[in-house]
Amino acid sequence: MRASPDDHLTIGEIIRRTGVPASALHFYERKGLIFSERGSGNQRIFSRHMLRRISLIIVAKRLHIPLSDVAEVFATLPTDHAPTHRDWQRVSRAWKKQLEERRRAIEALEQELTGCIGCGCLSMKACLLLNPDDALRGRGPGPVRLQEPDATFPDEPPHDQRRR
Numbered sequence: 001m002r003a004s005p006d007d008h009l010t011i012g013e014i015i016r017r018t019g020v021p022a023s024a025l026h027f028y029e030r031k032g033l034i035f036s037e038r039g040s041g042n043q044r045i046f047s048r049h050m051l052r053r054i055s056l057i058i059v060a061k062r063l064h065i066p067l068s069d070v071a072e073v074f075a076t077l078p079t080d081h082a083p084t085h086r087d088w089q090r091v092s093r094a095w096k097k098q099l100e101e102r103r104r105a106i107e108a109l110e111q112e113l114t115g116c117i118g119c120g121c122l123s124m125k126a127c128l129l130l131n132p133d134d135a136l137r138g139r140g141p142g143p144v145r146l147q148e149p150d151a152t153f154p155d156e157p158p159h160d161q162r163r164r
């Protein structure tokens with residue numbers, strides 16, 4: 001079946017409907033997230049269903065989902081018609097999982113930051129935020145070495161040589 005002219009939108013119409021500027025649309029096109037064709041007069045035209053893809057990009061941006069992840073998801077979506085209700089459910093489920101993982105990572109960082117409050121050592125060896133792979137991690141959050149009675153760090157003088 002031949003597509004009717006109503007199935008296509010000019011870049012101006014896409015901009016009006018989505019609020020996405022031309023520069024961003026060109027960028028998404030270069031990234032392979034959306035596609036255009038050439039219409040009469042060599043004008044760039046977009047299939048109407050590209051609006052759905054652009055909507056998904058807008059949502060992803062709000063969720064701070066990187067475009068590389070959007071591209072991964074889009075590779076699983078149809079290119080010749082709009083994503084279905086089921087497609088959107090699958091995508092939103094995947095992005096929700098991603099947000100949950102990010103939330104857990106932020107909570108872990110927040111926990112480490114809590115250990116730094118009131119510490120201020122900024123030690124490359126002892127601070128979990130500066131040295132996330134520190135072997136001391138297993139001994140709990142915060143300045144575990146500072147909490148030891150005779151704590152010193154290799155880059156610091158021993159207690160008896162410290163200025164008072």
Ligand code: FES
Nearest residue numbers: 116119121122127
């Ligand atoms: S400042 Fe992070 S543990 Fe001391």
